[in-house]
Amino acid sequence: LPLMAQAKSAFSTDEEQTPFEDITTYNNFYEFGTDKGDPARYASSLKTTPWSVTVDGECEKPGKLNLEDLLKPHSTEERIYRLRCVEGWSMVIPWQGFPLADLLKRFNPTANAKYVRFETLVDPDQLPGQKRSVLDWPYTEGLRMDEAMHPLSFMATGLYGKDLLNQNGAPLRLVVPWKYGFKSIKSIVRISFVAEQPDTSWGRSAPEEYGFYSNVNPDVDHPRWSQRKERRIGEFRKRETLPFNGYAEQVASLYSGMDLRKNF
């Protein structure tokens, strides 16, 4: 099995993995509809070949790459990460992919590159949910440069040893396991190095509910619900939510000196 050949990452959790069926049928991907079942129902309209990604902004080697060329230099590894949705549920997902830092370094970001901005495809024919202005399309997300370069930040191309299904953000998605799930933008077509903190779709939609950082934090409630607990999909009892989704040891230093209540 090709999976066994992959080195076991020190970042992987050995917690029980969420079944493939649940990971691929219970999704938030508003480009296909707002119901959790919509992405699995409608995602077949998205065509992921051919696919290209534009890399631009504050870097020395901008360009538009087709997916094959983008992926070619990277060998994939497995990362079994917790995923905590801002809505209060969580999963454990075995991703395949490569560190985001390895990808970003190829474009030689300049000293002006303070943030990375990501963008999802816009095409209402392929992403029918975009016919309604539930969010401000394209879906955009962003990370501070040091967050993006952190070894936990990951570009996923598969899960459970298979290519990503469209509902999970095929062909290429971000995975930032210490932040709420919506930060892990799907079906990426553009990566930009920028000097200023970029806007995010959810931040524009409800700035008081979805901050730029959106680190998993049990001490900062969502205005409409508590973040103290979460329901791991498949479990009956709720469990305590951990600071930085249990990755505090690795990432807390990124935010030393910051008031995480203000910078939520």
Add this chain to the structure above:
Amino acid sequence: MNLRVNIREPYFTKVFKPAVFVLALLPLALLGWGVWQDTLGANPIETITRSLGEWGLRFLLLTLLISTLRRATGWGQGVRMRRMLGLFAFFYGTLHLLSYLWLDQFFDWAEIWHDIVKRPFITMGMLAFVLMMPLALTSFKAAIRKLGRQWQRLHTLIYPLTMLVVLHFWWLADSKARTVMPLVYIVLLALLLGERLFHWLRSLNKTPASRRSRSLPAGYAASRVIAQRRP
């Protein structure tokens, strides 16, 4: 308008009403079946809580629909099912609340209190439930007889409490996932309330002052039926 849609006795009492009763239990049965067969998706508890709440709201609207139907079609028998529909609203509302208290909060009362005072949508849901309780508790015949006109006044609480339930649903979905369903229920409630307003305004014009009480909406017809049945 009278469409002569009345169902012949004893079919209404012996067949129609029991059939509605069984149908009203169907959503619960389907949820139970879903749990048993594991067909409620990745997050069955969320599905259960939401479904129970939505059925509570649907039964409230059905309860309000009865007198609108009577005025629109002349079908007066519905009034004899209104209490049953209202109690089903209470039934599903109670199960919805229980699923929140148990499956969501596991009876963590400190956390629940925190929710009630801090989150408007929980506050509204709780308040709606509190307002529903006196209606359920005074739904039996002796209470209707004993309270008389007070009973009618009390049962107009269904209006504010249904508004609270609709807002409870709307606020839950707030800016994230502003889905269509909360809006659909708001429109349905607005139509039901609008019809009453229209009917009331028209009755002000047409009826002499002494007969104005006839246009009282909720509760009136039910108490009249009971009154007529008195030996």
